[in-house]
Amino acid sequence: MIATLQCTVIDCPDPAALARFYQGILGGEVDEAYEDWVWLKPPTGARFAFQKVLGEYRPPRWPDPEHPQQFHLDFEVPGIEDMAEAQERVLALGATLLHDSGGERRGFRVYADPAGKPFCLCYGQNG
Template sequence: MPVQMKLGAITLDCPDPLALAAFYQQATGLEPHPKSDADFAGLNREDGLFIGFQRVDDYQAPSWPDQTVPQQLHICFNIEIEDDLDEAEAQLLELGAGKPDHQPHDEARARVFTDPVGHPFCLVRR
């Protein structure tokens, strides 16, 4: 029987941890980690999941969907079926997200965005 593992943390490379943490905090409502600083910032979820953001000198943004600079990581955020994807998209774009022209899914169910430093992520209707 495999060991029962539960995801505890995800950490993203970036040029400015506090700025990227602020973007995701506004987008998700997660609580900032009290020991966040200019080199490493984080967000906490009630169930213990931690999203971290670590400073990387000479950071290169992923070039998704091409793989000149691989995406490195892809995060999906679920939203409830009654939530409006168009409203969520408008909010994310206002916060600084990008929306690539290439959308590989049915946009009524899922949409791909990029955070302010280029990491791709999806909003998926559950």
């Protein structure tokens, strides 16, 4: 091993707002000590950092290859019975639904966060 993961850095136009969005999903503490770099320290897992884009921000447009997603995050929901509540909560935080795989035993739903970056709520992936 050469190193361990320190954090995942996400470029965006408003670091504090996007950190609070993901705090609504993961919990944890937001550190807004700097205007252009904001930390989210979830109770479990690696930290996230949100970095202000200097200049024009071009959000991805999933699944448009002219505006690629660059990366995405997958969040596991305990089961399909929890998906409706999870969706309601991320939409209330400012997410936009992009795609529902429609799977009844295994599946995922793709959303855009407030900065336009895609993320998924998944269920049944490890079962």
